[in-house]
Amino acid sequence: MLRRLLPQTMAGQLVGLLFCGLLAAHLIALLATASSGGNGTLHRMSRRYVMENVTSAYRLALVQRDAASGNAMLAALDTATSRHRIGPRSAVADSLLDEEERSLQAALQRELRLPADAVHVSLAPGTRADQDPGLAIALRLPAGWFNSAQRPLANTQWWWKPLRFSIPVSTLPVLVIGIVFVRRIVRPIKALSQGAERVSRGEYEPLALSGPREAREVTASFNLMQERLTRYLEDHKRMLASISHDLRSMVTSLRLRAELVDDDEVRAGMQRTLRDMAAMIEETLRFSRDDAYDEPTIGIDVGAMAGEIAADQAAQGRDVALVGAAASDAASASTASASASAASDAASATGLPALPCRCRPLAIRRALTNLVDNAVRYGRRARIGVSRTQIDGGRDAIRITIDDDGPGIPAARLDDVFKPFYRLDTARHPELGGVGLGLAIARSCIDAHGGNVTLSNRPTGGLRATILLPA
Secondary structure (H helix, E strand, O other): OHHHHOOOOHHHHHHHHHHHHHHHHHHHHHHHHHHOOOOOOEOHHHHHHHHHHHHHHHHHHHOOOOHHHHHHHHHOOOOOOEEEEEEOOOOOOOOOOOHHHHHHHHHHHHHHOOOHHHEEEEEEOOOOOOOOOEEEEEEEEOOEEEEEEEOOOEHHHOOOOOHHHHHHHHHHHHHHHHHHHHHHHHHHHHHHHHHHHHHHOOOOOOOOOOOOHHHHHHHHHHHHHHHHHHHHHHHHHHHHHHHHHHHHHHHHHHHHHHHOOOOHHHHHHHHHHHHHHHHHHHHHHHHHHOHHHHOOOEEEEHHHHHHHHHHHHHHOOOEEEEOOOOOOHHHHHOOOOOOHHHHHHHHHHOOOOOOEEEEOHHHHHHHHHHHHHHHHHHHOEEEEEEEEEEOHHHOEEEEEEEEOOOOOOOHHHOOHHHOOOOOOHHHOOOOOOOOOOHHHHHHHHHHOOOOEEEEEEOOOOOEEEEEEEEO
């Protein structure tokens, strides 16, 4: 529960740490102040301020020629919590004093060297729970009385009164400045994250060096990695192009030599072997070349692409259809013939919402086609479902499922079939061939887009391929 309440972003955590530090500093300061607050009604710091205020104003009143000029001068000293005036009589009635009033009276007598009957003190609690107490002090002058009315800070309200000043003056400006600098620190890290996601899709673009020195160093290392990776891929493609040319030349030469063999049976066997060899070489080179990196990344509608694939497959007489949202077991378990027109109608009738995705369209089409071919070859039919979902961290993703009605795959071998040249034909359909690269190519294309593909056995029978692509 507590973990969900904490901010998930680095910026949020840094601002939260700064706020907690400021809050802790205020609490420590308030606790330190409280420890010296005293046990009376008035807070010790407020009491000291009252004493200094009254004695200073009284000494000024003593040197005035008359009450009018004295009051004019004292009026200039008025504040929201204190008021001093000179009058003909005491504004405080002489009454029985409590302990704190006697303490104030004694302190004023000592400070001003006045007799007890020249100092009158009255401390009254506030009329509301949130109001400070009222303190009235009357001091005798040579001609008249000095009357002071004050609102000192009470012990019961010491903790929140200072906050009215300290929070607006210190905490809020520090947080505003902190947020500005935190955003500057986090911005290059966010750009680095977005750049890494682009690299996963095969887009190589150097990032601008900005932010603190450590962030610039990480960005520079990331740009160097992109440069080396691009150079490696270019060298890899040139090497494979050379190998491809040499192998094709050798196979062509062997085919010509096989034509010169007089024995028909031997010649047919050699030609069959050469055809299989040529097919294996082409598939292997296509898998190793990974030519999807040459394709630009653009935005497409994945749902529309899935509908096109289903319609193309159905036009070839295969039982392939698009079932709209992620295919359900109930929908895929229903029996239906798949003529080209029926599959086309299913693709157009799903009414899929737009599912935009930035990708290399030929690579994604190739992966989906391989998975559909695999489903039709081993499971007689394929049902394609497309929907929007969420993955780790709440990020949007596109979910594509391809269901078949085949015998499934043993759970221990579900991941093995993605390995290059791995074939499970003996466990499914031993009469079907292939070089075992279709699923490996599909996974390679999906991984290159920052997604993943998995296989699972459906409870109602058959196999399900699930693809997750970042939206």
